[in-house]
Amino acid sequence: MLDIDPHLRVDVDPLMAAQHDLGVCDAIWRIAPAGKADVMSAPHLPKVAGIDPAVAGSPHTAAPTPARTIPATSHPTAPGTLIQDRLAGMVSDLTTLHELTERLTRTTDLDGSLHEFLRAGAALVGARRGLVVLEPSDGLGPTSTIGLGLGRADLGHIETVPRSATSYGRILDGLPDAEGGSDVLPEADAVPGAGSAAPVDPRHREVAARLGYAASYALPLTAEATGRLGAAVWLYDEQAEPNDRQRDLAGLYVRHGSEHLARMLEVERSRARLATVAEELLPSRLPRVPGVQLGARHVTGPAGGGDWYDALPLPEGALGLAVGSVTGTGPSAVAAMGRLRASLRAYAVMEGEDPVAVLSDLELLLRLTEPARSATALFAYCEPAQRKIVLAGAGHTPPLLIGERRTDYVETSLSAPLGMLACWEAPSVEIEPAPGETVLLYTDGLLRRTGDAMDRAYARLHAAAASVPRAVRDDPAAICDHVLRTVLPDGQDAGESTEDIVLLAARFD
Structure with missing residues (x-):
């Protein structure tokens, strides 16, 4: 409570009222005991809620008149109480604005x-x-x-x-x-x-x-x-x-x-x-190769990531499938992803029938050109006519084999990501899908976005693949959609996840 002498001079400073743009009161009241106006209007007055009341007086302000005593009984509400209420209102308004703007900035x-x-x-x-x-x-x-x-x-x-x-x-x-x-x-x-x-x-x-x-x-x-x-x-x-x-x-x-x-x-x-740049660096459409149907889905994280996929027609009716993920997020990761994908395409054309050689060349290039970056990758050389796949992975998640009679992870050997070792090499794996079975390649962003531990995330993905309805098993794109909806129901993934998601499905006739 303010201790204010009952002998008061109360007037409104018109300059302050004109300059005031905070909207929390109609004017700033200048209060002083009678005969002490110079003291009360001196500079360096204390601030209230960040507002400095020290403003030069207006030259048009009328000369002060002698204060007169107002009997307390004639006015039930004392001027000091009105001033306190006004100041309390100002502080309350400023506090409200502060709280609301803080919530907005969060x-x-x-x-x-x-x-x-x-x-x-x-x-x-x-x-x-x-x-x-x-x-x-x-x-x-x-x-x-x-x-x-x-x-x-x-x-x-x-x-x-x-x-x-x-x-x-x-x-x-x-x-x-x-x-x-x-x-x-x-x-x-x-x-x-x-x-x-x-x-x-x-x-x-x-x-x-x-x-x-x-x-x-x-x-x-x-x-x-x-x-x-x-x-x-x-x-x-x-x-x-x-x-x-x-x-x-x-x-x-x-x-x-x-x-x-x-x-x-x-x-x-x-x-x-x-996101547009990342999409432009990925295939605009999937190739048509006899004996296999393809479907893919790509979800870009909010910061832009380095996950990619590719499907490349190769000589003699073969097909190269690749998925990978570059460490980091943002424009630099997207640019590195584009360079890595383009290089893998070149190596796949030259020696695609040997996936280990393709990834070895890619690892050497990454180590020489971007030594501070690493990446995971998986490349598969497919012969649709024979329903034969030879694949190799570098620290990448294992593919899923989805069919009427089985839903299994492909057992790939453990290997380090590209750029992590002085010399990368890992044995390849050969699989033969049955007619009507689908091989699903994906990046670990699908698992990490669940927010679960990796073993539970793998179990969730396996359950989603096993529950693919029979009506959509012939459509690889529909299989990708079902897996996405089931693993991440209604898009409810981990709150602040920055992970990209890539799914590439190949169904063999």
Whole structure:
């Protein structure tokens, strides 16, 4: 509690009120006991919640008048109590903003950031539902619409309203009445019964009645480096709009939140570009070789990894199959993966019938050109006409043989990854699939994304392969899809996993 003399002079500093942009109070009150204004207005006053009240006085401020004594009985609420309440409100607002922005900065992806941003904004303006329309002005995307308390059908209805008839639509289109020359432009868009003087578009009225909202409040999402990102709009079930305090708090939150969204947008763009490069380094389509059907699936991790697969037609009707994984993530791992895959293709053409020689050459190249990097790889030389496969692996996961009568791991010899030893060599293994059986090659990212210990992950993969429905056993791509859905149900893999996933299936007739 503040110990303030009852003889007070209370006046409002107009310069502080004009310069104040925090939106947590109407003005800063300057308080001093009578006859001690110079002392109380001296510089280096203590700060409250990070706000420095030491601001030069306005030259237009009227000269101080003698203070007069106000009997305590004539005013039930003392001025000191009002000041304390105002300061308490300021601290409470700043604390709320700090907590909400902290929660937003802890989000690590664009989708999670948009959901958190929308939820916090609704709490600040006192709304229950809303949506964020992400539509960057540079046209580079991505574009998306995220709803709070709105389903896909509800968002579809809202999108049928002409953009010029909604406040957020005018923000997105950059219309003059929506910009106003300010970074934060609150605008209440009243709909049926909200008391708006402007006529309401019939379609807007119809959608509002269908969804049960009576007013909306929209704000632009603008970042300093990227410009306009989109717009956020919150919906009120009744005829309401945010008060001045809510507008100020929401404006502050949106201003800082937009900068975080801009960073997440750039991260999302970088991930998309990296995934595109990785996909371009992999086969655009699988070859058609008599006697065998192929199917593949590739899932890129959020940071971009170095997993790859390949299927290469070889002389005399043979087929080369390869999967591998380069250590590390990011652009350097993707580039190394591309170089390693291209080299393996060259070695496979020259001496593909000897998988051990192919991997030995690849290991020598990796050790000479990238001594700080290692990789796992598996290469299989297939003769579909004879249903014969000769394969060798370098620290790679063993293939699975999937058929009507059996589902077994192929017993490959233990070997070190490429680049780990001075000279790599391991014996090859020969298998003969029965007609209708499928050989499944994969990378260890499929196992690691489960979050289980490796023995349990192998058991889960075996169970998934054994449960392939008979109706899809003739389709290698469908087998890959079934394994993915079963090993990682609904895509629920380990939370922050950065692993790529590669599946390559070859079904022999």
